Structure formats: C-alpha cells, structure tokens
Amino acid sequence: MAKSTKNITVLPGDGIGPEIVSEAQKVLAAVAGKYDVEFNYTEGLIGAVAIDATGSALPEDTIAACQSADAVILGAVGDPRFDNDPKAKVRPEQGLLAIRKALGLFCNIRPIRTFDALLDQAPIKADRLQGVDFVIYRELTGGIYFGEKGTIGEDKAFDNCVYERSEIERIAHLAFEAATKRCNKLTLVDKANVLETSRLWRKVVQELSAQYPSVEVDYLFVDNAAMQVILNPAQFDVVLTENMFGDIISDEASIISGSLGMLPSASVGTGSSLFEPIHGSYPQAAGKNIANPMATILSVAMMLDHLDLPEAAKDVRKAVDDALNSGFATIDVNKDEPQSTSAVGDRIADLISAEVSA
Numbered sequence: 001m002a003k004s005t006k007n008i009t010v011l012p013g014d015g016i017g018p019e020i021v022s023e024a025q026k027v028l029a030a031v032a033g034k035y036d037v038e039f040n041y042t043e044g045l046i047g048a049v050a051i052d053a054t055g056s057a058l059p060e061d062t063i064a065a066c067q068s069a070d071a072v073i074l075g076a077v078g079d080p081r082f083d084n085d086p087k088a089k090v091r092p093e094q095g096l097l098a099i100r101k102a103l104g105l106f107c108n109i110r111p112i113r114t115f116d117a118l119l120d121q122a123p124i125k126a127d128r129l130q131g132v133d134f135v136i137y138r139e140l141t142g143g144i145y146f147g148e149k150g151t152i153g154e155d156k157a158f159d160n161c162v163y164e165r166s167e168i169e170r171i172a173h174l175a176f177e178a179a180t181k182r183c184n185k186l187t188l189v190d191k192a193n194v195l196e197t198s199r200l201w202r203k204v205v206q207e208l209s210a211q212y213p214s215v216e217v218d219y220l221f222v223d224n225a226a227m228q229v230i231l232n233p234a235q236f237d238v239v240l241t242e243n244m245f246g247d248i249i250s251d252e253a254s255i256i257s258g259s260l261g262m263l264p265s266a267s268v269g270t271g272s273s274l275f276e277p278i279h280g281s282y283p284q285a286a287g288k289n290i291a292n293p294m295a296t297i298l299s300v301a302m303m304l305d306h307l308d309l310p311e312a313a314k315d316v317r318k319a320v321d322d323a324l325n326s327g328f329a330t331i332d333v334n335k336d337e338p339q340s341t342s343a344v345g346d347r348i349a350d351l352i353s354a355e356v357s358a
C-alpha cells in the first residue's frame, strides 16, 4: 500500500528550539518506518532568527507555509537580546502571537499528567499527585495579549483586555465537548470578582452549560486556582480559562509533571493546527545538548492523534514512559545519571522501532 504523505511545516525558532525539534523529527522518522505514513517537511523562520534574517518576526513565506501544511511543529521563540531591551520595536514573541492569529488558533490544549517514574522526585508529595490527569483549555487569540496597547508619554502604559461572546463560546464548546469524553467536569478559572471580561466568561459558560447537562461546572477565581493546582490537583478534569491566566497556570502545573520540559500542547482553530511545547527557548541551555526534548516529542504525539494516527501517537507516549522508567532522561528530571537531548531522542526513536527493549 502506498504511504500517505503528511506535509509538516517546521518552525524551530530560537534557543533550544532547533535541538528539541530535531529530536521530534527523529521520533517521526521512527514512526514513518513503522506505519504507512511519510512526513514531508518545509522549514520556516520565526522569532529572533527571523528578525535577524529578514527584519520581521514572522515573514510572509512562513505564514504561507503554515497555512498550506497538514500540521505545524514549533520549537520556541525568544532571545535575551530582546528580553533585556524594553525599547525593542520588533520582538521574537510577536512572531508567535502573529502565527496563532494568522492560523486562527483560538484554542490551546495543554494536558497535565503525572509520570510514574517522576512521582517521587516532584516537589509535591506523591500522594497528592496520585491520579492527577487534567487538561487546560487556554484561549489563545484574544484577551489582554491582543487588546489595544500603548504608551502615553514616558511613564504611562496600557494593555486592554477585551473579549467578545463569540470568542468565549467557541472555545467553551470545545472544552465542554472534551469534558463529556473525560470525567464530565469543567472548571472555569477567572477573576469575575474584579474583571468585567471575567464576568462575561462566567455568564456565557453558565448559559452554555445547559447544553451539556452531564457536565458538572464549577468556577474558581484564578488566585485560588493557582493554589488549588498545587494543593489538590486531582480535583481537576477540564480547566477552561482566558489567555493570560492559562499561560500562567500551565507553567505552574508543570511542577506536577516534574519539569516544564515535559509539557506538550496542541493549538487548534480555524486553520492548520500547531504543536509546540509549553516552555520557551531556555536560552541558558541553547547549544548545550541538555534540554529535555520530551515536551516537543509529546506535542508530536498530539499531532499524530490529530493526523488520525492514534496507534502511532500511543507508541510515542509509551516510548517516552519507557525511556523515563529506565532512567533515560535529561538532567531536569534525572539529576543522578543525566542523558543528553540527542541521546534521549535516539532512545525514544529506537524504542518505537523496537530496536531496544524498555
């Protein structure tokens, strides 16, 4: 049977981005060796590398390559040259926000789970982590990230937070549907005691809940949610929240999994879907072959599900678990016998090809 071809646009980006993305591609090569699929890659520029090469954080040809792809894999963007220059006119992160907007990626899905091999070394007591498995539905193309912003003179600045009903409804439907396929619980995280936008979120979610009678809905203020994520993470099933709260709560939740280097994400919406780790460009590790590639590899597993290759996705997740269980991991999750980024990628690829036993 002829192999089906998936056209993947790859945006390695900055810092550790190229290193972790090439490990994800190594894993995809193992998948292609085992299943009736081949991956055809187009590489694009985004972030600081794009600014250096073209002056823009998201060149037009990158947008076009993403729009025509079956899926997009992104490493990370960001560079200390820009982080430490508050006056910079063009910033790498603008490229990321712009590609999310250009592809209509209004829903960012960030699964939070534990890994058996990492339970004992987490800063949270292992008994609190038993059975933790939830997913954050983060709104990705609205709110304070995309509202009007500016400066007034030298010493005043503003960022407006705006949400429309339609922006809330479309992600809320996806979150409710996810809850019906999971444990039928949805928690809206907001700041409705202070913010008008949060009160709109609460009103819309309350109204929509009538369409999903099996789903139990509860509401948490974000400050309390930040504590509950650490205190009692097993209470969550689907967490629905706006753009900035989702950004913050998900980095916090990485403590549950063991490292920021373990958390994948999928961004979906009206155009091509995009798969990226939730972490950034970790510039301190760039070029050192020490960053954890598992978040990107697990993002690729989400991509395989999206491409209707669920068995391959399962293989990738199992290979990650097997690598962890045999102590084969980078320094963030294995201080005693750390392996390099590329060695971890090799191991996971070999486990998929079944060239090594777990």
Ligand SMILES: NC(=O)c1ccc[n+]([C@@H]2O[C@H](COP(=O)([O-])OP(=O)(O)OC[C@H]3O[C@@H](n4cnc5c(N)ncnc54)[C@H](O)[C@@H]3O)[C@@H](O)[C@H]2O)c1
Binding pocket: 016, 075, 076, 077, 078, 079, 080, 083, 093, 096, 259, 260, 261, 276, 277, 278, 279, 280, 281, 282, 283, 284, 290, 291, 292, 293, 295, 332
């Ligand atoms: N999606 C993205 O591209 C994205 C996300 C967050 C931050 N950023 C950008 O990245 C740059 C650095 O930001 P930051 O330091 O706040 O966040 P970061 O996520 O890059 O790193 C924070 C810390 O998390 C750990 N970490 C992150 N990724 C890891 C990995 N793969 N393996 C092991 N440990 C890992 C490290 O301890 C690191 O010091 C900034 O320019 C920022 O704007 C980009």
Ligand SMILES: CC(C)[C@H](C(=O)O)[C@@H](O)C(=O)O
Binding pocket: 078, 093, 096, 097, 247, 278, 279, 280
């Ligand atoms: C780099 C930044 C724009 C981005 C965000 O805040 O969305 C990042 O933190 C993320 O979580 O993907």
Ligand SMILES: [Mg+2]
Binding pocket: 247, 248, 251, 278
């Ligand atoms: Mg973030």
